[in-house]
Amino acid sequence: MIKHIVCFKLTDNSPEKLEKAKNILLSMKDKVPTVREIEVGIDVLHSERSYDIILQVLLDDISSLDAYQNDPYHCSVVKTYMHSVRESSIAVDYEV
Secondary structure (H helix, E strand, C coil), rough: CCEEEEEECCCCHHHHHHHHHHHHHHHHHCCCCCCEEEEEEEECCCCCCCCCCEEEEECCCHHHHHHHCCHHHHHHHHHHHHHHHHHEEEEEEECC
């Protein structure tokens, strides 16, 4: 199994914008077939080093991660939106 984690800092981290980003990320649950589990969380500390929102996705293997990265819904809806609202992002992918 592969865990894919992405943390986002948004240019506007108002509660409304965070909730919209969370819902868009969670929308992959039934639309991206390689996603086994998905979790999205909104930061509660709001410290200087905090990121605003985290995405955690569980996938079967590296080939599933590649399929996820190129999935039409992920690319056209989720990535497009998140790239338009993010200030920065970081990611890590690892075997579990």
